[in-house]
Amino acid sequence: MSTSFTLNGKPITLDADPNMPLLWAIREVAGLHGTKFGCGMAQCGACTIHLEGTATRSCVLPLAAVAGRRVTTIEGLEGKPAKAVQAAWVELQVPQCGYCQSGQIMSATALLAQNPKPTDADIDAAMSGNICRCATYSRIRAAIHSAADSIQG
Template sequence: MAVSFKLNGKPVTLEVDPEMPLLWAVREFAGLTGTKFGCGMAQCGACTMHVEGQPTRSCSMAVGDVEGQSVTTIEGLSGKAATAVQAAWENIQVPQCGYCQSGQIMSAVALLEQTPKPNDEDINAAMSGNICRCATYVRIRAAIHSASDMMEG
């Protein structure tokens, strides 16, 4: 069956079972492998994509549920918040192993797009559910504050 939606700003139609998780449809049928599989239960955040601008766990969402909607993966991230987050991640050297980082970045960008000047409580709430096995949480928080400052000027 065909499922059509916008993927990183471009219309796509994938010939997939509409019950297939969005993560697998994007990785296996659209060839975008930046979004990672972590737990398969929407608990770790590694699979975070934006659906209609909202951070969404793609491992537990059926691709059929995004019919006609806009989906953004780490490969399609753009805009002021995305640029600032990516620069801050590099400047502060956030990643260690890097496996969770696409999900962390997707959640951080969504936060800054909605709350350009977050406090620690805002960051904790937005980033909860994004697990980093290397425990770089202090650097992640610092990078989000730094990205926020970059966006201000």
């Protein structure tokens, strides 16, 4: 069966089992490897993508659920919040191992798109589903604040 949707701003049709997790469809069928597998249970956030602009775990979402919808992966992330987050990540040297960072950036960007001036509590709530095994949480929070300041001008 085939599923058609918009992936990173471009229409795409993937010939795959509609019950296949979106994560595997993105990685193995579409060939985009920036979205990572972490736990397979939507608990760690490594697989975070944007579904219609909302941070969503792709490891438990069936491919069929995105039919006709807009999906953005780390490879397709663009716009002012995305550029500000990516610049802050580099400036503050957020990653250590880097494995979780695509999911962290996707969650942070979704947060700033909805709330351009988040408090620490807002950041903690939005990022609570993203696990960083290197424990760079303080740098992640600082980078989100820096990105928010950059967006504000």
